[in-house]
Amino acid sequence: MNNYYISFLFILGLLFSPNNQIISQSQNYSCGQHIVLKKLLKDSVFNSFYEKEQKSLVNKSQNLNLNNRGIVYKIPVVFHIIHNNGVEKIDRDQVIDALQILNRDLRALRADTATVDTLFKPLIADIEVEFVLATKSPDGSCFNGTTMTESVYSYNNGGINGSDQVNDIMMYNNVYQGNWPGNQYLNVFVCGSVGTGIAGYTNYPSGFFGNTMNNGVWLRHDYCGSIGTGSPSGSKTFVHEIGHWLNLPHTWGSTNDPGLATNCNSDDGVSDTPNTIGSNWCNYNEVTCGPVANIENHMEYSSCRKMFTQGQKSRMRTALNSTTGGRSNLITPSNHFATGIDAPAPFCEVDFFANRYVTCSGDSIYFEDYSFHNPISWDWNFQGASPNTSNLESTYAKYQLPGVYDVSLTASGDSINFITETKNESVVVMNYVGxxxxxxxxxxxxxxxxxxxxxxxxxxxxxxxxxxxxxxxxxxxxxxxxxxxxxxxxxxxxxxxxxxxxxxxxxxxxxxxxxxxxxxxxxxxxxxxxxxxxxxxxxxxxxxxxxxxxxxxxxxxxxxxxxxxxxxxxxxxxxxxxxxxxxxxxxxxxxxxxxxxxxYGNTTGTDSFINQEISVYPNPSSDFLKISAFKNIDEITIYDIMGKQVYSNKTNTKTLDLNISNFKNGYYSIQIKVGEFIKVKSFIKN
Ligand SMILES: [Zn+2]
Missing domain, CATH: 2.60.120.200 (Jelly Rolls)
Known part of the structure; x- marks a missing residue:
């Protein structure tokens, strides 16, 4: 398949009401969908897929109407976080939050559902669809539903083309390298950026994309969830994209240009969403095609969008029951088994997160369990910290002394089988006073x-x-x-x-x-x-x-x-x-x-300190310190961590070996006097 076509459909750029608090962000986000769709439809291969599939799905949607309701369809989902080590490297909490918001909105459980315009209240639909984090990767191995990929392609600030991002995820993600079939998983690509001015985009179901990963959803990291880098209004983007992914056009029709009078000439193919010009903001008195518009619909661009209709539900569930684009395979028992969402997932891996690994003496580091799935016991070991053990799921450990330390976590899902993860020399503690x-x-x-x-x-x-x-x-x-x-x-x-x-x-x-x-x-x-x-x-x-x-x-x-x-x-x-x-x-x-x-003195352009080097090594050391200076050392004084002098000696040599084998293990500072020059260094006796 030509990469050119991978990502050219249905882009959401968010434009919010002028009264909305994130207006400054929204001003940068417009849509390019009409441009790319025009390009895509020039391709005869795509065109033949598109026309046939849309006709078939719409027909079935009308035929099925209210059929096959009452079953909650479950869809395995994987979040692929592609980052370049910046803020876009979002954490698991933000992913879980995005998923919860998606499921809440699909099930019509938003708190503000109660505030829907009375005219449209009877049309509010519980889509009866839920997305569940996959627990098995394509080769059947256990994972936590997210993958991480470090890539410079995290930021795509040019045209809308996610193929570089998908290619790097396939090659370099940390869980399974290869294709994550689009008929087995909803693949969500969380990126630094997804195209100039774009918040997210996806594709209608289409055989054009085969079973590749490329029929997933691309999201900018700050439009994924409401916490972390996300925001409550931005979190609606994911819901809107899932609408497209399940074959819903915008309420005004299949363009990205709301607000045009000509939009009255096109419709969204959904009988209970009134024909509308579409809107970027919450204008309840908008002059539109008919007497009223469903401005609060998730497939609008308004910031007050909060509902799907019964007609949209039929269209979405028809898409999900169709083989088009591999959607119907997602909800089968065999696929639920293959992706691990059929049953509680086994406890299979221990991992943990730290808010930082480099810190200064006297500081605390926050450690959080990232083990999966469903651990019930934790046994932490924090070398060099206080406390140095813990049985909590997450905790702080305080590091008083400079050094390099190990952290380990032993966890269990049943208190019978235990797995240990040790990160050797992972915590680096520097002197608070350098x-x-x-x-x-x-x-x-x-x-x-x-x-x-x-x-x-x-x-x-x-x-x-x-x-x-x-x-x-x-x-x-x-x-x-x-x-x-x-x-x-x-x-x-x-x-x-x-x-x-x-x-x-x-x-x-x-x-x-x-x-x-x-x-x-x-x-x-x-x-x-x-x-x-x-x-x-x-x-x-x-x-x-x-x-x-x-x-x-x-x-x-x-x-x-x-x-x-x-x-x-x-x-x-x-x-x-x-x-x-x-x-x-x-x-x-x-x-x-x-x-x-x-x-503190200006040495620019001079080499005044070049010859003033004084070195103390090896460090750490258990027996001898080698001390050398640019000229004869006059005096050496050593202090322990409490500031107590433990050694002092006058010398008259440029280099010497100092026996520290009798020193207690720990951190020391050493003061070396050379003429008028005093150098303070530190070392660790181990
Ligand atoms: Zn859209």
């Missing part, structure tokens, strides 16, 4: 592991290929990375609280391979230990270039530049400041970084 300024990092003798440095991938490393000075520098392996991917590297905490301004500089080197490369580097800062980040500087490609286009770039001494971040002021001057490099890959050479300086 290293004193001046901070200098030349990547000589550096411990590149958490909690010193945290990276989202393995593409950052310390290299001796080249350096601005010394023997080592930081390298980002950019060659071979997909364009559009982001590589991040986060610092530990630094104490900037002694002033209201700090200076931040570093050296970097980069070259394009050719003029089409558009790599760029963003530098972010956090004033709350990494809970939130704000951009401090973006070095775009033109500024990032330090040498001519070439392949396999390795900089010479003159091919380094200095970056100067001038915006570490005011709120950023806290005791737990952190910085982050975020490299956006655009096809160029590797990036090199060296000599990071953060100080």
């Amino acid at each position: 290293d004193q300024l001046p901070y200098y990092q030349g990547f000589e003798n550096v411990n590149f592991n958490a909690p010193e440095w945290i990276s989202n991938d393995l593409n950052w490393s310390i290299t001796d290929e080249v350096s601005y000075n010394g023997s080592y520098c930081l390298k980002l392996q950019n060659q071979g990375l997909a364009e559009g991917t982001k590589q991040t590297l986060e610092s530990k905490t630094l104490n900037l609280s002694d002033s209201s301004k700090a200076y931040f500089t570093f050296k970097y080197a980069y070259a394009r391979k050719n003029s089409s490369n558009n790599d760029f580097l963003r530098i972010l800062g956090s004033y709350d230990c990494g809970k939130t980040w704000a951009t401090r500087k973006i070095i775009y490609t033109n500024q990032l270039i330090t040498a001519a286009d070439q392949n396999n770039f390795i900089p010479t001494y003159s091919e380094w530049k200095e970056a100067n971040i001038v915006s570490l002021i005011g709120p950023f001057c806290v005791s737990n400041f952190r910085f982050k490099f975020e490299f956006n890959s655009g096809g160029g050479n590797n990036l090199y970084i060296d000599n990071i300086n953060i100080s």
Whole structure:
């Protein structure tokens, strides 16, 4: 099948009443359905499907009329969340909320159903259809009804074409890679965006799409559910799209242009929804085709939409009883068995969620059970936290000391069989009061592991290929990375609280391979230990270039530049400041970084701290610490976590091995005095 056609039907763009609170959002959302439908209908293959199928479904709808009612049809549903690690990576609660709202509205159980215009109250229909989260993937394995896919295609800000999104979900989702047949599941694709100005879209039932996933529903994440990134008014989008998915046109007919007088020439093929021009808002006195319109219908664009009619119910259930587009297979007992919605699903996997994995000493992390299905007992183990165990379904654990810790959860669905999930070294706790300024990092003798440095991938490393000075520098392996991917590297905490301004500089080197490369580097800062980040500087490609286009770039001494971040002021001057490099890959050479300086004095353009490196390693250590400095060390003093001095000694050497084997296990800070210069570092004895 030609991908071109996958997604070109029935787009909902939401336009709300001027009185509606989310008017600012709605102004950006208009519809493109009439444009794409026009395109689609130019294809003779689609056309032949469309005309035949619509004729057949409408005829059956009239014939069936009130038949086969009283049975609640259950449809397996899967939510595929395709994200690029931003807000669009919605959580399970938001998915459950969207599903509950959909089922509530399909069953005519909205609280505001009571407020429907008296004229239309007798027509309110309980569709007797419910969507149930699937518990088996296409290969029969157990899952929780959602899949996650990390993809740059999460955001589609161009024309309406969801094929890139579906292709990436098929290839990279975390549950089952391959087709999730559209005659077995309703596939819902939750995306960052689904086309310029579009909230959601889907297709009428049609054999044109075969049993592929492409007859699903695309939703922008903020139109999925009412919580999280969603909103109560936005949550109606899903209900509206399911109307289309079960063959309902808009009340004014099969276009995306409400409000046109010419809409009186077309109808929605439903006998009890009056012919109308359609409306974007709740104008109960609208001049329309006849005396009145069902402005509160789910297939309107008005913000007060809240009901389906009996006639729409017939049309929807006819679609569901038809083989067209594979709809009738969804509700069969054999498909309920295949997708696991026929019976309570077995307890099969333990998993958990944490609101963050990187934090500062003294902070609490929230842990929530994500096990499935239906666990009844929980046994948490939080290494290094208080409490360090819990039997609650969800709980907070407080981390007092810097370090790297394991978390494990053992759960059971029957108190007989237990499954354990351990996330080793998953929690990174940094010092709430970070290293004193001046901070200098030349990547000589550096411990590149958490909690010193945290990276989202393995593409950052310390290299001796080249350096601005010394023997080592930081390298980002950019060659071979997909364009559009982001590589991040986060610092530990630094104490900037002694002033209201700090200076931040570093050296970097980069070259394009050719003029089409558009790599760029963003530098972010956090004033709350990494809970939130704000951009401090973006070095775009033109500024990032330090040498001519070439392949396999390795900089010479003159091919380094200095970056100067001038915006570490005011709120950023806290005791737990952190910085982050975020490299956006655009096809160029590797990036090199060296000599990071953060100080209260302006060191721009100078190398004043370059020779002032003092290092303490390995860390953690159980026996010896190696301490080295740029000149003779005068004095070393060590304090425990309570601030008590546990060691002090005067020396007269540039390097020394300090025996710490008699120290108690735990966190220490070490103060090294070199002439007038005092450096405070930390280490863990283990
Ligand atoms: Zn629509």
